Amino acid sequence: MPYEPAAVALAVKRLQHRHHRALTAALAPLGLSLPQWDTLRHLHRNPDASLHDLALLTFQTDQSFGSLAARIVDRGLIERVPGPGRAVKHRLTAEGERLRAAGQALADEVVARSFGALTAAQIDELGALLEAVLESD
Structure with missing residues (x-):
């Protein structure tokens, strides 16, 4: 059965929403929200990232991410360090x-369950297809 692009786009959005709900529930016992864990994950991958870089990576505005970062700093999960000039790194x-590592283990479980009906080859194919769509911009 052929799929309309709009139907595929909706399926991607529905899957994302399902992942967000499941990750929110899985991270709650750690005392982490999904945006907080996402920040820790991106800082692990991008040490010394600026507030602006982290805002982009977490799909937030600089202002909203600044508020989130302040809360995470207050919890002692990240620290701000001086960068060149007026820049601040995290x-x-x-x-x-x-907490990032514990959250990653939980996220891996959520995603593994979500894609459990697919074979490894199908997951590779889906990943390649999504990469092709994202690279077309």
Whole structure:
């Protein structure tokens, strides 16, 4: 059965929404919201990222991410360090890294369950197709 692009786009959005709900529930026992964990994950992958870079990576405005970052700093999960000029960089603390790793294990479980009906080859094909769509911009 041929799929209309709009139907595929809606399916991607529905899957994303399902992942968000499942991840929110999985991260709650760690005391983390999904945006907080996402920040820790991106800082792990991008050490010394600026507030602006992290806002882009987490799909937030600089202002909204600034508020989120302040809360995470207050919890002792990340620290701000001086960068060149007026720039401020961010780094994970030991506790932030511990919670990031624990959250990653939970996220891996959520995603594995979500894609459990697919074979490894189908997951590879889906990944390649999504990459092709994202690279077309």
